[in-house]
Amino acid sequence: MKTAKKLSLALATAAMAIAPAPAFAGWKRITTEATDVGKGAFVVTPQTEWSRWSRRPAKRGEIWTQDGFGLNMMHFIGQVGDGDTLFKDRKKKERPMPKVRGDMLVTDLAELFEASFSIEYDVTQFDIRAMEPSKLGSHDAIKMTYEFALPNDALTRVGEARLAKVDRQVYLVNFIAPELHYFDQSIEEVHVIMDTLQLN
Amino acid sequence: MRSLLATAGAVVALACAPAVQAGDKANRAEYPVFTGAYEPEDVDERGLWESFDEVERKVATSKDLIRDEGINQYMKDVLCRSVGDDRCNATRIYVVRNNAFNASMAPNGMMMVNSGLLLRMRNEAELASVLGHEFSHFEQRHSLQLFKRLRSGSDIASIVSVVVGVPLGAFFLLDVFSFNRDMEKEADVASADYLAASPYASRAAADIWVRLIDEDDARAEERNRRKRGRSTGWFASHPAPLARSEYLARATADHADDGDYGFERYGETMDPYLLTFFEDQLQRNDFAASKFILDQMGGDQWRPIHYVMQGELYRKRGLPRDLVTAEEAYRTAIEAGSTRPEAWRGLGLTLMRARNREQGAEALATYLELAPDAPDAPMMQMMIKGS
Ligand SMILES: [Zn+2]
Numbered sequence: 001m002k003t004a005k006k007l008s009l010a011l012a013t014a015a016m017a018i019a020p021a022p023a024f025a026g027w028k029r030i031t032t033e034a035t036d037v038g039k040g041a042f043v044v045t046p047q048t049e050w051s052r053w054s055r056r057p058a059k060r061g062e063i064w065t066q067d068g069f070g071l072n073m074m075h076f077i078g079q080v081g082d083g084d085t086l087f088k089d090r091k092k093k094e095r096p097m098p099k100v101r102g103d104m105l106v107t108d109l110a111e112l113f114e115a116s117f118s119i120e121y122d123v124t125q126f127d128i129r130a131m132e133p134s135k136l137g138s139h140d141a142i143k144m145t146y147e148f149a150l151p152n153d154a155l156t157r158v159g160e161a162r163l164a165k166v167d168r169q170v171y172l173v174n175f176i177a178p179e180l181h182y183f184d185q186s187i188e189e190v191h192v193i194m195d196t197l198q199l200n
Numbered sequence: 201m202r203s204l205l206a207t208a209g210a211v212v213a214l215a216c217a218p219a220v221q222a223g224d225k226a227n228r229a230e231y232p233v234f235t236g237a238y239e240p241e242d243v244d245e246r247g248l249w250e251s252f253d254e255v256e257r258k259v260a261t262s263k264d265l266i267r268d269e270g271i272n273q274y275m276k277d278v279l280c281r282s283v284g285d286d287r288c289n290a291t292r293i294y295v296v297r298n299n300a301f302n303a304s305m306a307p308n309g310m311m312m313v314n315s316g317l318l319l320r321m322r323n324e325a326e327l328a329s330v331l332g333h334e335f336s337h338f339e340q341r342h343s344l345q346l347f348k349r350l351r352s353g354s355d356i357a358s359i360v361s362v363v364v365g366v367p368l369g370a371f372f373l374l375d376v377f378s379f380n381r382d383m384e385k386e387a388d389v390a391s392a393d394y395l396a397a398s399p400y401a402s403r404a405a406a407d408i409w410v411r412l413i414d415e416d417d418a419r420a421e422e423r424n425r426r427k428r429g430r431s432t433g434w435f436a437s438h439p440a441p442l443a444r445s446e447y448l449a450r451a452t453a454d455h456a457d458d459g460d461y462g463f464e465r466y467g468e469t470m471d472p473y474l475l476t477f478f479e480d481q482l483q484r485n486d487f488a489a490s491k492f493i494l495d496q497m498g499g500d501q502w503r504p505i506h507y508v509m510q511g512e513l514y515r516k517r518g519l520p521r522d523l524v525t526a527e528e529a530y531r532t533a534i535e536a537g538s539t540r541p542e543a544w545r546g547l548g549l550t551l552m553r554a555r556n557r558e559q560g561a562e563a564l565a566t567y568l569e570l571a572p573d574a575p576d577a578p579m580m581q582m583m584i585k586g587s
Binding site: 093096101107110111115126131142154155 | 263423480482
């Protein structure tokens with residue numbers, strides 16, 4: 001009945017194969033040193049090398065990967081203030097992004113992420129596996145683990161997101177990967193990154 | 201929060217057991233003669249069938265497929281009641297969790313129905329008319345006709361290779377075979393004929409398309425964009441929904457029957473799924489259209505689940521005045537006997553956001569009593585302690 005125009009992860013993977021960089025999108029090597037991320041919203045020290053995509057998901061955001069977006073993908077989005085959106089609001093009339101509001105509870109942040117992420121990647125199914133208190137850097141945060149589906153995709157993809165609100169600004173770090181093999185391959189390092197990064 | 205889908209199947213299996221008594225409406229028409237499912241005739245057609253079989257295998261393993269036996273059996277039952285037993289056995293129905301209003305039909309007999317369509321049907325007769333519409337694309341071999349128009353062998357070969365090669369399979373593929381305007385009208389008229397011969401009320405078909413326009417109008421107004429449902433350009437290949445409603449109304453007026461709407465059966469079957477399907481819709485940050493869908497669904501017979509959904513709708517938008525509406529909705533659901541833990545969860549979070557922390561903590565504690573193993577239990581414990 002309708003044409004589905006989708007920026008799906010699967011297509012993104014096909015179009016943005018990790019190496020070598022196609023003309024329209026650049027990749028930058030992230031080494032194991034302390035790195036300014038999201039125009040200074042975070043300072044992150046990874047344990048292994050990652051690649052950063054030149055296109056930002058948010059004004060103060062970055063996306064990293066190790067093996068390509070379809071296999072592992074980490075979002076850093078920081079300093080999102082009252083009235084702003086988590087991901088860039090690129091298509092306001094067709095798929096508007098929900099906005100951060102000053103009175104949001106920490107659990108509302110989780111729902112904000114769920115909706116924003118689903119709109120950004122055209123997720124058809126998002127189910128929470130666990131939601132618990134946690135830390136992002138040294139700050140109180142909400143941690144959610146979830147599974148999700150893309151249209152007509154057989155893979156079970158899983159994710160872990162942590163969100164914190166510090167001085168009325170929202171910070172998100174999110175990691176997604178297929179459950180089979182790829183999630184476990186990186187999650188330990190992802191936890192270390194989430195535990196040790198610094199929020200500015 | 202959508203953890204309850206897994207348990208929904210068991211409930212449905214019980215709910216949809218009794219079948220409609222056939223032959224209980226006046227003026228029931230005869231089904232047209234069914235000549236049987238079409239078999240591919242030459243090598244090209246066989247290639248086409250095989251490529252759709254390949255797509256069907258992908259659909260059958262896709263993560264967003266709803267596999268509960270109850271709802272799948274129900275869909276099959278409704279199709280059989282709509283088009284008759286000899287016809288319905290020629291197809292396989294796949295219910296996909298996707299909030300968009302969509303259904304599709306492939307030439308090999310694979311029918312796909314989105315959860316977003318089920319969310320928008322008000323009764324079983326409406327669902328029967330949509331399933332009948334999709335079936336008639338199959339019976340009238342519409343995709344085969346389109347395929348034949350591609351004529352040259354190289355076109356055919358490239359289509360077949362595209363069909364099989366695309367990771368997102370069906371969606372892309374069904375766009376390739378989008379049915380044209382005449383075919384849509386033909387399918388609409390055929391589905392009206394099926395309905396006339398079925399136990400269902402023929403009148404049920406006409407309303408669906410008007411509602412689709414009204415839903416998009418509501419969305420357009422909220423997003424401050426032009427309304428498009430009344431123009432012919434929407435759904436490029438399809439008749440404008442308004443024209444569609446008009447000729448369907450005419451076609452069904454000819455069958456002035458008094459058939460069944462299956463209102464209660466539809467409600468009983470869908471109740472366990474509605475909240476999940478509605479949460480998928482709410483994720484789209486699509487408040488006005490979501491409200492429209494809920495209002496249409498509830499009509500003048502709101503059930504407790506509808507109030508829970510209303511609470512979620514307003515709580516998730518979260519303007520100060522929304523919190524008042526949400527609180528009232530959850531309380532109404534609870535007073536009306538809702539046993540869904542989500543009602544207490546929503547009430548608790550609404551109260552907390554409205555700075556009524558003490559009562560909010562109480563409601564969340566009730567939520568945890570009802571759903572001690574909920575995936576968000578540790579977080580809710582923290583919310584209660586923090587108050
Ligand atoms: Zn059609």
